[in-house]
Amino acid sequence: MSGFRTIIEPFRIKSVEPIRFTTPIEREDALRAAGYNLFGLGSSDVLIDLLTDSGTGAMSAAQWAGMMRGDESYAGSASFQRFEQAARELTGFRHIIPTHQGRAAERILCAETVRPGDALPNNNHFDTTRANVEHSGGRAVDLVIEEGRRPQTLHPFKGNVDVSALERLIQTEGRERIPWVMATVTNNAGGGQPVSLQNLRAVRAVCDRHGLPFYLDACRFAENAWFIRQREPGQGGRSPREIAREMFSLADGATFSAKKDGLANIGGFLAMNDDALALRCRNNLILTEGFPTYGGLAGYDLEAIAVGLEEVTDEDYLHYRIRSVEYLWERMDAAGVPTLKPPGGHAVYLDAAALLPHLSARAYPAQALAVELYRAGGVRSVEMGSVMFGRPLPGGGDEPAAMELVRLALPRRVYTQSHIDYVAEVVISVASRATELAGFRITSQAGLLRHFTARFEPL
Numbered sequence: 281m282s283g284f285r286t287i288i289e290p291f292r293i294k295s296v297e298p299i300r301f302t303t304p305i306e307r308e309d310a311l312r313a314a315g316y317n318l319f320g321l322g323s324s325d326v327l328i329d330l331l332t333d334s335g336t337g338a339m340s341a342a343q344w345a346g347m348m349r350g351d352e353s354y355a356g357s358a359s360f361q362r363f364e365q366a367a368r369e370l371t372g373f374r375h376i377i378p379t380h381q382g383r384a385a386e387r388i389l390c391a392e393t394v395r396p397g398d399a400l401p402n403n404n405h406f407d408t409t410r411a412n413v414e415h416s417g418g419r420a421v422d423l424v425i426e427e428g429r430r431p432q433t434l435h436p437f438k439g440n441v442d443v444s445a446l447e448r449l450i451q452t453e454g455r456e457r458i459p460w461v462m463a464t465v466t467n468n469a470g471g472g473q474p475v476s477l478q479n480l481r482a483v484r485a486v487c488d489r490h491g492l493p494f495y496l497d498a499c500r501f502a503e504n505a506w507f508i509r510q511r512e513p514g515q516g517g518r519s520p521r522e523i524a525r526e527m528f529s530l531a532d533g534a535t536f537s538a539k540k541d542g543l544a545n546i547g548g549f550l551a552m553n554d555d556a557l558a559l560r561c562r563n564n565l566i567l568t569e570g571f572p573t574y575g576g577l578a579g580y581d582l583e584a585i586a587v588g589l590e591e592v593t594d595e596d597y598l599h600y601r602i603r604s605v606e607y608l609w610e611r612m613d614a615a616g617v618p619t620l621k622p623p624g625g626h627a628v629y630l631d632a633a634a635l636l637p638h639l640s641a642r643a644y645p646a647q648a649l650a651v652e653l654y655r656a657g658g659v660r661s662v663e664m665g666s667v668m669f670g671r672p673l674p675g676g677g678d679e680p681a682a683m684e685l686v687r688l689a690l691p692r693r694v695y696t697q698s699h700i701d702y703v704a705e706v707v708i709s710v711a712s713r714a715t716e717l718a719g720f721r722i723t724s725q726a727g728l729l730r731h732f733t734a735r736f737e738p739l
């Protein structure tokens with residue numbers, strides 16, 4: 281834009297939060313106390329927190345200003361009207377049902393549509409989506425294209441749904457056993473990879489042929505729109521907002537966590553065009569989340585989201601956002617650290633299976649790598665391998681996950697380039713002694729979403 285090569289953060293910093301440096305002994309103690317589960321660490325023991333990009337972003341001055349006019353009325357709040365208008369203007373959906381976060385939208389949708397034995401296809405279900413489907417007795421089926429299952433394979437839209445596999449699933453299950461089809465944009469569990477407009481259109485066509493509703497898990501719709509603009513033939517001249525609108529127009533509804541591309545610290549919504557289903561979902565909402573004009577959120581949260589939904593499609597913001605992730609990835613790639621290629625929209629994913637071939641999936645290589653990044657440099661990442669996605673087998677042990685990844689997720693508008701340079705240095709240093717890393721075993725775990733609370737022991 282400026283005619284210079286350097287892409288700068290398109291903001292200046294108005295308020296700062298100190299981060300704490302810890303000693304190696306403090307980090308070892310913290311790891312032991314947390315049972316080697318990075319979710320168990322206190323944030324004050326973490327120097328650079330790349331656990332998630334969810335709810336961890338910095339809000340803008342305009343969002344904070346919006347929060348000051350939050351209308352906390354129980355019913356008919358003006359803040360809800362602004363929130364509803366912003367979400368409707370973006371998505372075009374008739375019904376916008378606010379929820380306290382994305383998984384509440386998923387829970388309500390699943391509770392009202394999924395019956396035991398149903399099959400629910402998605403490119404890759406995120407962990408909460410999968411858990412909600414399963415909690416309602418359904419079977420979460422991942423139908424991402426073959427390239428999306430191979431970390432080292434380059435493809436511009438590795439998040440695409442395998443449309444022939446979708447057709448086959450509908451033939452074998454029968455359309456009456458499939459309450460809806462979903463596509464996650466971008467595909468977080470598959471490496472933050474985008475889905476093309478062409479693929480969304482193809483899924484829409486399949487759904488139309490079989491009379492099936494099509495939903496987007498739209499947490500990162502703006503990042504997905506940016507990739508479409510950059511990579512899809514004929515899309516380069518369109519604004520991210522126009523592209524996002526077309527993405528939504530191809531679906532019948534969406535679940536949305538505003539903690540990602542809502543640029544807010546909490547919130548979400550469930551959106552749809554189906555009047556009868558919306559009525560049932562709103563009744564479910566009243567039972568568990570709150571009245572339909574606040575849905576478990578404060579009025580000021582609704583204001584922050586309304587502003588965030590505007591800001592997130594800003595071209596300068598998206599350019600900087602996607603480029604920062606790419607920059608971190610380039611540093612790793614240049615140093616020969618195996619990563620999922622190409623980089624995702626919100627995160628860099630390290631390929632722990634390739635980096636630690638001496639550890640089998642049973643020894644949780646991605647957990648070993650994530651723990652070492654914290655031990656070495658105070659960097660918190662998240663395991664996205666057999667701990668998160670492996671399935672405990674009845675006779676003991678696990679069915680391993682398709683990939684063993686460590687995700688370094690960048691919070692939005694939080695860290696500067698020197699933070700990112702530091703992270704790259706830590707990762708490269710750990711990778712240089714990868715052969716020394718030992719695996720882990722699980723000593724205790726919950727039945728659902730075990731990665732949040734499991735405890736581990738080094739092998």
Ligand SMILES: Cc1ncc(COP(=O)(O)O)c(C=O)c1O
Binds near residue numbers: 383408409499539548
């Ligand atoms: C793709 C995707 N879907 C759903 C969710 C759930 O959203 P929330 O954390 O707001 O419940 C997440 C959160 O990380 C996600 O990445």
